[in-house]
Amino acid sequence: AQSVTQLDSHVSVSEGTPVLLRCNYSSSYSPSLFWYVQHPNKGLQLLLKYTSAATLVKGINGFEAEFKKSETSFHLTKPSAHMSDAAEYFCVVSKPHSSNTGKLIFGQGTTLQVKP
Amino acid sequence: GAGVSQSPSNKVTEKGKDVELRCDPISGHTALYWYRQSLGQGLEFLIYFQGNSAPDKSGLPSDRFSAERTGGSVSTLTIQRTQQEDSAVYLCASSADLTQPQHFGDGTRLSIL
Numbered sequence: 038a039q040s041v042t043q044l045d046s047h048v049s050v051s052e053g054t055p056v057l058l059r060c061n062y063s064s065s066y067s068p069s070l071f072w073y074v075q076h077p078n079k080g081l082q083l084l085l086k087y088t089s090a091a092t093l094v095k096g097i098n099g100f101e102a103e104f105k106k107s108e109t110s111f112h113l114t115k116p117s118a119h120m121s122d123a124a125e126y127f128c129v130v131s132k133p134h135s136s137n138t139g140k141l142i143f144g145q146g147t148t149l150q151v152k153p
Numbered sequence: 154g155a156g157v158s159q160s161p162s163n164k165v166t167e168k169g170k171d172v173e174l175r176c177d178p179i180s181g182h183t184a185l186y187w188y189r190q191s192l193g194q195g196l197e198f199l200i201y202f203q204g205n206s207a208p209d210k211s212g213l214p215s216d217r218f219s220a221e222r223t224g225g226s227v228s229t230l231t232i233q234r235t236q237q238e239d240s241a242v243y244l245c246a247s248s249a250d251l252t253q254p255q256h257f258g259d260g261t262r263l264s265i266l
Contacts, residue, residue, distance in 0.1 A: 071254065080157070080244060080257035127196065139184055139251040140209070143196035 039064045041128045043144035051152050056100075056115040058147045060128030063109065070111045071129040071141070072102055081127065087111065098122070123151045155179060157258035159245050165264045168237060174230045174261045178247030185228050186248075186255060187220060191241035199243075202228065203251055232263075240265045 044059040062068060069088045073081040085096025092104040102113045111128060128144040158177040166172055178185050187199040198212040202222040213219070217235075222228040232239055242262050246255035 073257075078259070080259045081246075083254050083256070086254055139186065139201055139203070139248060139255065140198045140212070141186075141188075141196075141255065142198070145195050 039066070039068060039130050039142050041130050041142060041144040043126075043128050043147050045147050046145065047148045047150065049150040049152060050118045052120055053117050056113070056118045056122065056149065058113040058126050058128075058149065060111045060113065060144060061109050062111060062128070062130050064130060069131045070102075070104060071131070072096065072100070072111075072113050073127045073129055075125045075127065075146075077124075084113070084126075118149075118151045120151050120153065123149055125149075157245055157247050157256055159243075159258035159261050161261060162259065163262045163264075165266065166235060167266050168235060170235055171231065171233045172235055172263065174232075174243050174245075174263070176228045176230070176245030176247075176258060178226065178228070178245070179256055181249065182247035182256075183225070183250050184248045184253075184255075185222055186246045187228070187230050188244045188246065189214075189241045190244055190260070194241075196244075199230070235263075235265045237265045239263060 040063045042061045071086045072084040074084050075081050084100050085094045087094045087104045095101045100115045102111055104111050126147045129141050131141050160175045183204045186201040190196045200210050200220050202208045217233045220230045242260040244260045246257045248255045
């Protein structure tokens, strides 16, 4: 079975300071991992994905995440928060792409607040 | 743009009525997925279609829920005899195939009175 746990339901940072959103996963496979962002009343936008290539993954809008197998973690970071980063962030796991399934399993989400 | 399109964006209906939600995927995408987002349950997988293969219905919560995909393109999610617990945002996503990232529509917000 696969699951993801987002360790913080709410994170608040000041504009210009670093962002860290934490995610741990559980998987009996070598997983594919994703971070999606959701702005209010919008669908989900893919920030970045890990699919067993480089362990440090760079995404859009300056975000990146590092896959650490030993810690079963896939934390999302950004060096400097912008007001437009305020949104809901989801850590997501799916079976590796070699499997015949595309089901995504979502974490409970982390709300990022950015203060001026 | 040519993203995933969902309609209606909002739907309010009375308990017991049937509703149909529509999803128009990105052109050429062979895989199409439905998810439900609710306050209590977060984001849950409902069903996916891949090409001409039988759909994976393992996430449908009850037999009141069904979905079809006609001609390998547009999909309709139908909820019969709606209940208040069906109130949620229903999200549709598509991908080029099962190995590619999923692109989401803006969702249909369903409210059952």
